[in-house]
Amino acid sequence: EVQLVQSGAEVKKPGESLKISCKGSGYSFASYWIGWVRQRPGEGLEWVGIIYPHDSDARYSPSFQGQVTVSADTSVTTAYLQWDSLKASDTAMYYCARRAYGAYDFAYWGQGTLVTVSA
Template identity: 75%
Template sequence: EVQLVQSGAEVKMPGESLKISCRVSGYSFMNNWIAWVRQKPGKGLEWMGLIYPGDSDTRYSPSLQGRVTISADNSITTAYLQWSSVEASDTAMYYCARLVTGNTYYMDVWGAGTTVTVSS
C-alpha cells in the first residue's frame, strides 16, 4: 500500500526555522516526483514545489520567491519542506503528494497534512 506519512503539527514564532517531513512507503521513492501543496485557512490548494528524489531535480512556484527549500533523503525515503525564517503568512496546512508523470500528470496519493501555525 502506498503511504505518505507527514510529521505532526507545528507551532512557531515568527523568525524561527522549521522543517516538516513526508515519509513514503509502498513504492519506489526515487522514481516518482513528490509535490508539496499549501492550503491556507479557508482557501484553495496552491502548488509550492516538486522534487524528484532520484536526481534531486527540484522545481519551485515563483510565488514563493525562494522562501522555502525542498529536499529528500533517499536512505529513509523521506521528503522535506523547510523554512529558515517563518512568517505569520506561512500559517497553513501543508500536504505532500505523489505526482504521477509519464504521458500523464496527477497527484494520486496524499499525506494527511501538517498544520503549521506561526504566531507571536
C-alpha cells in the same frame, strides 16, 4: 500499499526555522516526483514545488521560490519542506502528494501538516 505519512503539527514564532517531513512507503521512493501543496485556513490549494528524489532535482512555484526549500533523502524515503525564517503568513496546512495514473496528477496524498506561526 503506497503511503505518504507526514510529520505532526507545529507551532512556531515568526523568524524561527522549520523543517517538515513526508515519508513514503510501499513504492520505489526515488522514482516518483513528490510535490508540496499549501492550503491557508479557509482558502484554496496552492502548488508550492516538487522534487525528484533520485537526483534531488527541485522546481518551485514562482510564488514560493526563495521562500522555502524542498529536499529529499532516499536513505530514509523522506521528502522535506523547510523554512529558514517563518512568517505569520506561512500559517497553513501543507500536503505532500505523488502521482499515480497520468504524468502530472496527484493521486496519493499525505494527511497534511498544520503549521501555525504566531508571536
